[in-house]
Amino acid sequence: MKILIADDDPMQRELLAGFLRKRGHEVFEAADGTSAVQRFEREPIQLALLDHRMPGLTGDEVLARLKAINPLVRAILITAYGAVEMAVRVMKLGADDFLEKPVDLGQLIDKIERLEQDLAVADDVVEVTEALTETPWPIAIIGSSPAMRETLSMARRLADSPWSVLIQGETGTGKELFARLIHQLSPRCAAPFVALNCAAIPDTLFESELFGHEKGAFTGAERAHRGCFERASGGTLFLDEVGELSPALQSKLLRALQEKRINRVGGERDIAVDTRVLAATNRDLRALSTGGEFREDLYFRLKVLDIRLPPLRQRREDIPALVEHFVARDAPRPIQLAPETLDFLMRYDYPGNVRELEHIIQRSLTLARSPVLHPRDLPEEVTRNQGADSGQLRERLDAMERALLVEALEHSDGVQTQAAERLGISERVLRYKMGKYGLQRSDGQSS
Ligand SMILES: Nc1ncnc2c1ncn2[C@@H]1O[C@H](COP(=O)(O)OP(=O)(O)OP(=O)(O)O)[C@@H](O)[C@H]1O
Numbered sequence: 441m442k443i444l445i446a447d448d449d450p451m452q453r454e455l456l457a458g459f460l461r462k463r464g465h466e467v468f469e470a471a472d473g474t475s476a477v478q479r480f481e482r483e484p485i486q487l488a489l490l491d492h493r494m495p496g497l498t499g500d501e502v503l504a505r506l507k508a509i510n511p512l513v514r515a516i517l518i519t520a521y522g523a524v525e526m527a528v529r530v531m532k533l534g535a536d537d538f539l540e541k542p543v544d545l546g547q548l549i550d551k552i553e554r555l556e557q558d559l560a561v562a563d564d565v566v567e568v569t570e571a572l573t574e575t576p577w578p579i580a581i582i583g584s585s586p587a588m589r590e591t592l593s594m595a596r597r598l599a600d601s602p603w604s605v606l607i608q609g610e611t612g613t614g615k616e617l618f619a620r621l622i623h624q625l626s627p628r629c630a631a632p633f634v635a636l637n638c639a640a641i642p643d644t645l646f647e648s649e650l651f652g653h654e655k656g657a658f659t660g661a662e663r664a665h666r667g668c669f670e671r672a673s674g675g676t677l678f679l680d681e682v683g684e685l686s687p688a689l690q691s692k693l694l695r696a697l698q699e700k701r702i703n704r705v706g707g708e709r710d711i712a713v714d715t716r717v718l719a720a721t722n723r724d725l726r727a728l729s730t731g732g733e734f735r736e737d738l739y740f741r742l743k744v745l746d747i748r749l750p751p752l753r754q755r756r757e758d759i760p761a762l763v764e765h766f767v768a769r770d771a772p773r774p775i776q777l778a779p780e781t782l783d784f785l786m787r788y789d790y791p792g793n794v795r796e797l798e799h800i801i802q803r804s805l806t807l808a809r810s811p812v813l814h815p816r817d818l819p820e821e822v823t824r825n826q827g828a829d830s831g832q833l834r835e836r837l838d839a840m841e842r843a844l845l846v847e848a849l850e851h852s853d854g855v856q857t858q859a860a861e862r863l864g865i866s867e868r869v870l871r872y873k874m875g876k877y878g879l880q881r882s883d884g885q886s887s
Protein backbone atom coordinates (compact mmCIF):
# COMPACT_ATOMS: atom_id res chain seq x y z
CA MET A 441 0.00 0.00 0.00
CA LYS A 442 1.23 3.52 -0.70
CA ILE A 443 1.21 5.44 2.59
CA LEU A 444 1.95 9.06 3.38
CA ILE A 445 3.12 9.99 6.88
CA ALA A 446 2.78 13.63 7.82
CA ASP A 447 4.27 14.50 11.20
CA ASP A 448 6.50 17.36 12.35
CA ASP A 449 8.23 15.17 14.93
CA PRO A 450 11.11 13.43 13.07
CA MET A 451 11.48 10.65 15.68
CA GLN A 452 7.83 9.71 15.52
CA ARG A 453 7.85 9.89 11.70
CA GLU A 454 10.90 7.67 11.34
CA LEU A 455 9.56 5.16 13.81
CA LEU A 456 6.30 4.75 11.90
CA ALA A 457 7.95 4.88 8.46
CA GLY A 458 10.56 2.28 9.36
CA PHE A 459 7.96 -0.01 10.86
CA LEU A 460 5.63 0.21 7.84
CA ARG A 461 8.44 -0.21 5.30
CA LYS A 462 9.53 -3.40 7.02
CA ARG A 463 6.03 -4.70 6.48
CA GLY A 464 6.27 -4.08 2.74
CA HIS A 465 4.50 -0.75 2.38
CA GLU A 466 5.77 2.08 0.24
CA VAL A 467 6.09 5.08 2.53
CA PHE A 468 6.34 8.80 1.77
CA GLU A 469 7.26 11.28 4.51
CA ALA A 470 6.34 14.92 5.02
CA ALA A 471 7.37 17.19 7.88
CA ASP A 472 4.47 19.62 7.58
CA GLY A 473 1.03 19.97 6.06
CA THR A 474 2.00 21.91 2.97
CA SER A 475 4.65 19.45 1.86
CA ALA A 476 2.21 16.62 2.63
CA VAL A 477 -0.28 18.08 0.13
CA GLN A 478 2.49 18.56 -2.44
CA ARG A 479 3.62 14.95 -2.01
CA PHE A 480 0.06 13.78 -2.40
CA GLU A 481 -0.35 15.63 -5.66
CA ARG A 482 2.58 13.74 -7.19
CA GLU A 483 2.16 10.21 -5.82
CA PRO A 484 -0.77 7.80 -6.09
CA ILE A 485 -1.10 7.63 -2.31
CA GLN A 486 -3.90 5.46 -0.90
CA LEU A 487 -3.58 6.11 2.81
CA ALA A 488 -2.48 9.17 4.79
CA LEU A 489 -1.38 9.02 8.44
CA LEU A 490 -1.76 12.58 9.64
CA ASP A 491 -0.53 14.06 12.86
CA HIS A 492 -3.21 16.42 14.04
CA ARG A 493 -0.95 19.10 15.48
CA MET A 494 1.49 20.39 12.92
CA PRO A 495 2.83 23.88 12.28
CA GLY A 496 1.08 25.58 9.38
CA LEU A 497 -1.75 23.39 8.20
CA THR A 498 -3.27 21.13 10.87
CA GLY A 499 -4.13 17.50 10.20
CA ASP A 500 -7.80 18.18 9.52
CA GLU A 501 -6.98 20.95 7.09
CA VAL A 502 -4.56 18.67 5.27
CA LEU A 503 -7.23 16.00 5.15
CA ALA A 504 -9.74 18.37 3.57
CA ARG A 505 -7.23 19.23 0.85
CA LEU A 506 -6.31 15.61 0.16
CA LYS A 507 -9.99 14.73 -0.16
CA ALA A 508 -10.42 17.56 -2.62
CA ILE A 509 -7.65 16.10 -4.75
CA ASN A 510 -8.79 12.47 -4.44
CA PRO A 511 -12.05 11.77 -2.61
CA LEU A 512 -11.18 8.07 -2.36
CA VAL A 513 -8.11 8.61 -0.19
CA ARG A 514 -8.17 6.87 3.19
CA ALA A 515 -6.87 8.64 6.26
CA ILE A 516 -5.98 7.87 9.85
CA LEU A 517 -5.55 10.82 12.16
CA ILE A 518 -3.04 10.73 14.98
CA THR A 519 -4.13 12.82 17.94
CA ALA A 520 -2.70 13.71 21.32
CA TYR A 521 -3.82 11.48 24.14
CA GLY A 522 -7.29 12.45 25.32
CA ALA A 523 -8.20 14.46 22.25
CA VAL A 524 -11.02 12.13 21.38
CA GLU A 525 -13.51 14.92 20.83
CA MET A 526 -11.22 16.39 18.25
CA ALA A 527 -10.95 12.99 16.61
CA VAL A 528 -14.71 12.68 16.39
CA ARG A 529 -14.92 16.05 14.73
CA VAL A 530 -12.23 15.07 12.25
CA MET A 531 -13.87 11.77 11.45
CA LYS A 532 -16.88 13.75 10.41
CA LEU A 533 -14.54 15.46 7.95
CA GLY A 534 -13.86 12.09 6.38
CA ALA A 535 -11.01 10.41 8.26
CA ASP A 536 -11.50 6.66 8.43
CA ASP A 537 -10.03 6.25 11.86
CA PHE A 538 -7.85 7.81 14.51
CA LEU A 539 -5.06 6.70 16.83
CA GLU A 540 -3.97 8.26 20.08
CA LYS A 541 -0.34 9.00 20.93
CA PRO A 542 1.77 7.11 21.71
CA VAL A 543 0.81 5.06 18.69
CA ASP A 544 0.24 1.39 19.42
CA LEU A 545 1.87 -0.31 16.42
CA GLY A 546 -0.28 -3.44 16.69
CA GLN A 547 -3.41 -1.32 16.47
CA LEU A 548 -2.00 0.57 13.54
CA ILE A 549 -1.43 -2.65 11.61
CA ASP A 550 -4.97 -3.85 12.38
CA LYS A 551 -6.44 -0.66 11.04
CA ILE A 552 -4.30 -0.71 7.92
CA GLU A 553 -5.23 -4.30 7.16
CA ARG A 554 -8.91 -3.49 7.48
CA LEU A 555 -8.53 -0.55 5.12
CA GLU A 556 -6.68 -2.72 2.62
CA GLN A 557 -9.58 -5.15 2.51
CA ASP A 558 -12.02 -2.29 2.02
CA LEU A 559 -9.92 -0.94 -0.80
CA ALA A 560 -9.82 -4.26 -2.59
CA VAL A 561 -13.62 -4.40 -2.54
CA ALA A 562 -13.95 -0.75 -3.56
CA ASP A 563 -11.61 -1.30 -6.53
CA ASP A 564 -13.84 -4.09 -7.82
CA VAL A 565 -16.94 -1.98 -7.48
CA VAL A 566 -15.35 0.93 -9.31
CA GLU A 567 -14.20 -1.36 -12.12
CA VAL A 568 -17.58 -3.00 -12.52
CA THR A 569 -19.55 0.25 -12.48
CA GLU A 570 -17.10 1.78 -14.91
CA ALA A 571 -17.51 -1.10 -17.30
CA LEU A 572 -21.26 -0.79 -17.04
CA THR A 573 -21.57 2.96 -17.37
CA GLU A 574 -18.70 3.68 -19.73
CA THR A 575 -20.45 2.49 -22.84
CA PRO A 576 -24.21 2.54 -22.57
CA TRP A 577 -26.13 -0.21 -24.33
CA PRO A 578 -27.41 0.98 -27.68
CA ILE A 579 -30.85 -0.52 -27.07
CA ALA A 580 -32.95 -0.82 -23.93
CA ILE A 581 -32.02 -4.14 -22.40
CA ILE A 582 -32.74 -4.86 -18.78
CA GLY A 583 -30.62 -7.35 -16.91
CA SER A 584 -28.58 -6.93 -13.77
CA SER A 585 -28.81 -10.53 -12.55
CA PRO A 586 -25.44 -12.29 -12.65
CA ALA A 587 -26.67 -14.53 -15.47
CA MET A 588 -27.71 -11.58 -17.62
CA ARG A 589 -24.60 -9.56 -16.84
CA GLU A 590 -22.54 -12.52 -17.99
CA THR A 591 -24.59 -12.82 -21.19
CA LEU A 592 -24.41 -9.09 -21.88
CA SER A 593 -20.67 -9.00 -21.47
CA MET A 594 -20.46 -12.02 -23.77
CA ALA A 595 -22.53 -10.15 -26.37
CA ARG A 596 -20.16 -7.24 -26.16
CA ARG A 597 -17.14 -9.45 -26.65
CA LEU A 598 -18.45 -11.42 -29.62
CA ALA A 599 -20.00 -8.43 -31.39
CA ASP A 600 -16.68 -7.45 -32.97
CA SER A 601 -15.94 -10.80 -34.56
CA PRO A 602 -17.05 -11.71 -38.09
CA TRP A 603 -18.37 -15.16 -37.08
CA SER A 604 -21.87 -16.55 -36.96
CA VAL A 605 -23.56 -16.61 -33.59
CA LEU A 606 -26.23 -19.08 -32.56
CA ILE A 607 -28.57 -17.59 -29.98
CA GLN A 608 -30.46 -20.20 -28.01
CA GLY A 609 -33.16 -19.80 -25.43
CA GLU A 610 -36.76 -20.53 -24.62
CA THR A 611 -39.47 -18.54 -26.31
CA GLY A 612 -39.60 -14.88 -25.27
CA THR A 613 -36.20 -14.79 -23.56
CA GLY A 614 -34.98 -11.97 -25.82
CA LYS A 615 -33.21 -13.76 -28.66
CA GLU A 616 -34.13 -11.19 -31.27
CA LEU A 617 -33.35 -8.35 -28.91
CA PHE A 618 -29.87 -9.79 -28.39
CA ALA A 619 -29.38 -10.24 -32.13
CA ARG A 620 -30.15 -6.53 -32.58
CA LEU A 621 -27.84 -5.68 -29.72
CA ILE A 622 -24.96 -7.65 -31.23
CA HIS A 623 -25.52 -5.91 -34.56
CA GLN A 624 -25.61 -2.50 -32.90
CA LEU A 625 -22.39 -3.20 -31.03
CA SER A 626 -20.61 -4.56 -34.10
CA PRO A 627 -18.57 -2.66 -36.68
CA ARG A 628 -21.49 -3.39 -39.05
CA CYS A 629 -23.93 -1.23 -37.12
CA ALA A 630 -24.28 1.40 -39.83
CA ALA A 631 -25.35 -1.23 -42.41
CA PRO A 632 -28.77 -2.93 -42.40
CA PHE A 633 -30.05 -5.49 -39.89
CA VAL A 634 -32.42 -7.80 -41.73
CA ALA A 635 -34.57 -10.31 -39.84
CA LEU A 636 -36.13 -13.34 -41.46
CA ASN A 637 -38.31 -15.88 -39.70
CA CYS A 638 -37.64 -19.31 -41.13
CA ALA A 639 -40.90 -20.74 -39.82
CA ALA A 640 -43.25 -18.10 -41.15
CA ILE A 641 -42.78 -18.49 -44.91
CA PRO A 642 -43.68 -21.50 -47.09
CA ASP A 643 -40.68 -23.33 -48.49
CA THR A 644 -41.29 -22.38 -52.10
CA LEU A 645 -41.21 -18.68 -51.35
CA PHE A 646 -38.52 -18.92 -48.78
CA GLU A 647 -35.65 -19.49 -51.16
CA SER A 648 -36.56 -16.34 -53.03
CA GLU A 649 -36.94 -14.42 -49.75
CA LEU A 650 -33.49 -15.51 -48.68
CA PHE A 651 -31.55 -15.35 -51.93
CA GLY A 652 -33.79 -13.24 -54.21
CA HIS A 653 -34.86 -14.09 -57.76
CA GLU A 654 -34.35 -12.92 -61.31
CA LYS A 655 -37.10 -11.57 -63.50
CA GLY A 656 -39.18 -14.43 -64.90
CA ALA A 657 -37.68 -17.01 -62.52
CA PHE A 658 -41.20 -18.30 -61.84
CA THR A 659 -44.75 -17.33 -62.65
CA GLY A 660 -45.41 -13.95 -61.15
CA ALA A 661 -41.76 -12.96 -60.91
CA GLU A 662 -42.23 -9.83 -62.94
CA ARG A 663 -39.08 -8.12 -61.89
CA ALA A 664 -35.79 -9.08 -60.26
CA HIS A 665 -35.78 -9.12 -56.48
CA ARG A 666 -32.93 -8.89 -54.01
CA GLY A 667 -33.17 -11.37 -51.17
CA CYS A 668 -32.39 -10.85 -47.48
CA PHE A 669 -28.82 -12.10 -47.88
CA GLU A 670 -28.06 -9.40 -50.40
CA ARG A 671 -29.93 -6.68 -48.58
CA ALA A 672 -28.01 -7.46 -45.42
CA SER A 673 -24.65 -7.43 -47.19
CA GLY A 674 -22.21 -5.38 -45.13
CA GLY A 675 -24.61 -5.78 -42.22
CA THR A 676 -26.31 -8.58 -40.33
CA LEU A 677 -28.87 -11.20 -41.31
CA PHE A 678 -30.91 -12.59 -38.44
CA LEU A 679 -32.40 -16.02 -39.15
CA ASP A 680 -35.05 -16.66 -36.56
CA GLU A 681 -36.24 -20.22 -35.82
CA VAL A 682 -33.47 -21.58 -37.98
CA GLY A 683 -34.34 -25.12 -36.82
CA GLU A 684 -37.37 -25.04 -39.14
CA LEU A 685 -35.36 -24.81 -42.39
CA SER A 686 -36.03 -27.59 -44.91
CA PRO A 687 -33.11 -29.87 -45.82
CA ALA A 688 -32.84 -28.35 -49.32
CA LEU A 689 -32.57 -24.85 -47.90
CA GLN A 690 -30.13 -25.99 -45.25
CA SER A 691 -27.72 -27.03 -48.01
CA LYS A 692 -28.13 -23.73 -49.81
CA LEU A 693 -27.58 -21.76 -46.62
CA LEU A 694 -24.48 -23.79 -45.85
CA ARG A 695 -23.06 -23.02 -49.27
CA ALA A 696 -23.77 -19.31 -48.87
CA LEU A 697 -22.00 -19.29 -45.52
CA GLN A 698 -19.00 -21.25 -46.76
CA GLU A 699 -18.45 -19.45 -50.04
CA LYS A 700 -19.91 -16.05 -49.22
CA ARG A 701 -21.67 -16.19 -52.56
CA ILE A 702 -25.32 -16.65 -53.35
CA ASN A 703 -27.36 -17.45 -56.40
CA ARG A 704 -30.71 -15.77 -57.00
CA VAL A 705 -33.54 -18.12 -57.97
CA GLY A 706 -33.47 -18.42 -61.75
CA GLY A 707 -30.11 -16.65 -61.82
CA GLU A 708 -27.03 -17.73 -63.71
CA ARG A 709 -24.34 -15.83 -61.90
CA ASP A 710 -23.00 -15.99 -58.37
CA ILE A 711 -23.25 -12.82 -56.35
CA ALA A 712 -20.65 -12.09 -53.67
CA VAL A 713 -22.13 -11.17 -50.30
CA ASP A 714 -20.54 -9.99 -47.09
CA THR A 715 -23.27 -10.86 -44.65
CA ARG A 716 -22.86 -11.81 -41.02
CA VAL A 717 -25.44 -14.36 -39.97
CA LEU A 718 -26.94 -14.53 -36.50
CA ALA A 719 -29.33 -17.44 -36.00
CA ALA A 720 -31.80 -18.15 -33.24
CA THR A 721 -33.70 -21.21 -32.16
CA ASN A 722 -35.77 -22.34 -29.24
CA ARG A 723 -35.33 -25.97 -30.28
CA ASP A 724 -32.39 -28.13 -29.31
CA LEU A 725 -30.42 -27.82 -32.53
CA ARG A 726 -27.74 -30.19 -31.37
CA ALA A 727 -30.32 -32.95 -30.79
CA LEU A 728 -31.90 -32.18 -34.16
CA SER A 729 -28.52 -32.54 -35.83
CA THR A 730 -27.74 -35.80 -34.04
CA GLY A 731 -31.16 -37.07 -35.09
CA GLY A 732 -30.42 -36.17 -38.71
CA GLU A 733 -33.11 -33.49 -39.01
CA PHE A 734 -30.62 -30.65 -39.17
CA ARG A 735 -27.34 -30.82 -41.07
CA GLU A 736 -24.53 -31.21 -38.62
CA ASP A 737 -22.08 -29.21 -40.74
CA LEU A 738 -24.54 -26.31 -40.87
CA TYR A 739 -25.07 -26.55 -37.12
CA PHE A 740 -21.34 -26.13 -36.53
CA ARG A 741 -21.13 -23.30 -39.06
CA LEU A 742 -23.86 -21.43 -37.26
CA LYS A 743 -22.60 -21.95 -33.77
CA VAL A 744 -19.03 -20.80 -34.20
CA LEU A 745 -20.01 -18.65 -31.23
CA ASP A 746 -23.07 -19.18 -29.12
CA ILE A 747 -25.16 -17.42 -26.55
CA ARG A 748 -27.69 -19.01 -24.26
CA LEU A 749 -30.35 -16.82 -22.75
CA PRO A 750 -31.53 -18.01 -19.34
CA PRO A 751 -35.28 -18.33 -18.76
CA LEU A 752 -36.79 -15.56 -16.65
CA ARG A 753 -37.68 -17.91 -13.78
CA GLN A 754 -33.94 -18.53 -13.30
CA ARG A 755 -33.21 -14.82 -12.91
CA ARG A 756 -36.10 -13.45 -10.91
CA GLU A 757 -33.90 -10.58 -9.68
CA ASP A 758 -34.50 -8.99 -13.09
CA ILE A 759 -38.29 -8.94 -12.70
CA PRO A 760 -38.67 -5.65 -10.77
CA ALA A 761 -36.53 -3.69 -13.24
CA LEU A 762 -38.35 -5.26 -16.20
CA VAL A 763 -41.71 -4.39 -14.66
CA GLU A 764 -40.57 -0.84 -14.07
CA HIS A 765 -39.28 -0.62 -17.63
CA PHE A 766 -42.53 -1.85 -19.19
CA VAL A 767 -44.69 0.31 -16.91
CA ALA A 768 -42.65 3.43 -17.71
CA ARG A 769 -42.86 2.64 -21.41
CA ASP A 770 -46.49 1.58 -21.71
CA ALA A 771 -48.54 3.17 -18.94
CA PRO A 772 -51.05 5.58 -20.50
CA ARG A 773 -51.17 7.52 -17.22
CA PRO A 774 -49.08 7.51 -14.03
CA ILE A 775 -49.64 4.32 -12.08
CA GLN A 776 -48.08 2.61 -9.08
CA LEU A 777 -47.76 -1.04 -8.16
CA ALA A 778 -49.18 -2.27 -4.88
CA PRO A 779 -46.42 -4.22 -3.08
CA GLU A 780 -48.49 -7.44 -3.24
CA THR A 781 -48.73 -7.05 -7.00
CA LEU A 782 -44.97 -7.12 -7.37
CA ASP A 783 -44.91 -10.07 -4.98
CA PHE A 784 -47.14 -12.07 -7.28
CA LEU A 785 -45.14 -11.04 -10.32
CA MET A 786 -41.91 -12.12 -8.63
CA ARG A 787 -43.20 -15.59 -7.90
CA TYR A 788 -44.87 -16.45 -11.18
CA ASP A 789 -42.98 -18.90 -13.45
CA TYR A 790 -43.36 -17.21 -16.87
CA PRO A 791 -43.41 -20.08 -19.36
CA GLY A 792 -43.42 -17.35 -22.03
CA ASN A 793 -40.53 -15.52 -20.33
CA VAL A 794 -39.96 -11.78 -20.82
CA ARG A 795 -42.53 -11.51 -23.60
CA GLU A 796 -45.17 -12.97 -21.28
CA LEU A 797 -44.24 -10.51 -18.53
CA GLU A 798 -44.43 -7.69 -21.09
CA HIS A 799 -47.93 -8.77 -22.15
CA ILE A 800 -49.08 -9.20 -18.57
CA ILE A 801 -48.03 -5.65 -17.77
CA GLN A 802 -49.57 -4.20 -20.92
CA ARG A 803 -52.84 -6.01 -20.29
CA SER A 804 -53.02 -5.08 -16.62
CA LEU A 805 -52.24 -1.42 -17.37
CA THR A 806 -55.08 -1.30 -19.85
CA LEU A 807 -57.58 -2.91 -17.52
CA ALA A 808 -56.56 -1.26 -14.23
CA ARG A 809 -59.31 0.93 -12.80
CA SER A 810 -57.30 2.97 -10.31
CA PRO A 811 -53.90 4.71 -10.15
CA VAL A 812 -52.66 1.69 -8.20
CA LEU A 813 -52.15 -1.69 -9.84
CA HIS A 814 -53.63 -4.34 -7.53
CA PRO A 815 -53.22 -8.11 -7.69
CA ARG A 816 -56.83 -8.34 -8.91
CA ASP A 817 -55.73 -6.47 -12.04
CA LEU A 818 -53.27 -9.25 -12.91
CA PRO A 819 -54.28 -12.09 -15.21
CA GLU A 820 -55.74 -15.00 -13.34
CA GLU A 821 -52.91 -17.47 -14.10
CA VAL A 822 -50.41 -15.25 -12.30
CA THR A 823 -52.32 -15.19 -9.03
CA ARG A 824 -53.85 -18.67 -9.29
CA ASN A 825 -50.67 -20.70 -9.77
CA GLN A 826 -49.13 -19.30 -6.67
CA GLY A 827 -51.36 -21.08 -4.20
CA ALA A 828 -50.29 -24.30 -5.85
CA ASP A 829 -46.65 -23.28 -5.67
CA SER A 830 -46.62 -22.54 -1.99
CA GLY A 831 -48.60 -25.75 -1.40
CA GLN A 832 -45.84 -27.63 -3.17
CA LEU A 833 -43.24 -25.96 -1.02
CA ARG A 834 -45.12 -26.97 2.16
CA GLU A 835 -45.35 -30.55 0.92
CA ARG A 836 -41.70 -30.71 0.09
CA LEU A 837 -40.65 -29.26 3.43
CA ASP A 838 -42.85 -31.80 5.18
CA ALA A 839 -41.32 -34.65 3.19
CA MET A 840 -37.86 -33.42 4.08
CA GLU A 841 -38.68 -33.09 7.76
CA ARG A 842 -40.16 -36.59 7.84
CA ALA A 843 -37.03 -38.00 6.17
CA LEU A 844 -34.80 -36.28 8.75
CA LEU A 845 -36.87 -37.73 11.59
CA VAL A 846 -36.66 -41.24 10.17
CA GLU A 847 -32.93 -40.94 9.72
CA ALA A 848 -32.35 -39.66 13.25
CA LEU A 849 -34.53 -42.41 14.72
CA GLU A 850 -32.68 -45.08 12.77
CA HIS A 851 -29.30 -43.75 13.85
CA SER A 852 -30.32 -43.86 17.49
CA ASP A 853 -32.00 -47.28 17.21
CA GLY A 854 -35.33 -45.73 17.99
CA VAL A 855 -34.18 -44.22 21.30
CA GLN A 856 -36.14 -40.98 21.32
CA THR A 857 -33.93 -39.10 23.77
CA GLN A 858 -30.96 -39.59 21.46
CA ALA A 859 -32.90 -38.86 18.30
CA ALA A 860 -34.22 -35.62 19.77
CA GLU A 861 -30.71 -34.62 20.75
CA ARG A 862 -29.40 -35.38 17.26
CA LEU A 863 -32.09 -33.16 15.79
CA GLY A 864 -31.62 -30.40 18.32
CA ILE A 865 -35.27 -30.50 19.43
CA SER A 866 -36.96 -31.51 22.67
CA GLU A 867 -38.38 -35.00 23.12
CA ARG A 868 -41.85 -33.54 23.42
CA VAL A 869 -41.55 -31.85 20.01
CA LEU A 870 -40.09 -35.05 18.58
CA ARG A 871 -43.10 -37.06 19.80
CA TYR A 872 -45.46 -34.48 18.38
CA LYS A 873 -43.76 -34.62 14.98
CA MET A 874 -43.65 -38.43 14.99
CA GLY A 875 -47.36 -38.34 15.57
CA LYS A 876 -47.88 -35.86 12.77
CA TYR A 877 -46.00 -38.01 10.24
CA GLY A 878 -47.39 -41.33 11.53
CA LEU A 879 -44.00 -42.70 12.57
CA GLN A 880 -43.87 -45.85 14.71
CA ARG A 881 -42.57 -45.71 18.24
CA SER A 882 -39.76 -48.13 19.00
CA ASP A 883 -42.00 -50.02 21.45
CA GLY A 884 -44.23 -50.86 18.51
CA GLN A 885 -47.01 -48.44 19.41
CA SER A 886 -48.12 -46.00 16.81
CA SER A 887 -48.79 -42.54 18.13
N1 LIG B 1 -33.70 -8.10 -21.18
C1 LIG B 1 -34.76 -7.50 -21.72
N2 LIG B 1 -35.00 -6.19 -21.45
C2 LIG B 1 -36.07 -5.58 -21.99
N3 LIG B 1 -36.94 -6.16 -22.80
C3 LIG B 1 -36.77 -7.46 -23.12
C4 LIG B 1 -35.66 -8.19 -22.60
N4 LIG B 1 -35.73 -9.44 -23.07
C5 LIG B 1 -36.80 -9.50 -23.85
N5 LIG B 1 -37.44 -8.30 -23.89
C6 LIG B 1 -38.68 -8.01 -24.63
O1 LIG B 1 -39.46 -9.20 -24.63
C7 LIG B 1 -40.04 -9.43 -25.90
C8 LIG B 1 -39.56 -10.76 -26.43
O2 LIG B 1 -38.21 -10.66 -26.83
P1 LIG B 1 -37.67 -11.33 -28.18
O3 LIG B 1 -38.66 -11.18 -29.28
O4 LIG B 1 -36.29 -10.86 -28.40
O5 LIG B 1 -37.67 -12.85 -27.69
P2 LIG B 1 -37.36 -14.17 -28.51
O6 LIG B 1 -36.46 -14.99 -27.67
O7 LIG B 1 -36.92 -13.82 -29.89
O8 LIG B 1 -38.79 -14.87 -28.55
P3 LIG B 1 -39.32 -16.03 -29.54
O9 LIG B 1 -38.58 -17.28 -29.23
O10 LIG B 1 -40.74 -16.16 -29.16
O11 LIG B 1 -39.10 -15.53 -30.93
C9 LIG B 1 -39.66 -8.26 -26.77
O12 LIG B 1 -40.67 -7.31 -26.76
C10 LIG B 1 -38.41 -7.71 -26.11
O13 LIG B 1 -38.29 -6.34 -26.33
Ligand SMILES: [Mg+2]
Pocket residue numbers: 615616680
Ligand atom coordinates in the same frame (compact mmCIF):
# COMPACT_ATOMS: atom_id res chain seq x y z
MG1 LIG C 1 -37.93 -14.24 -31.70
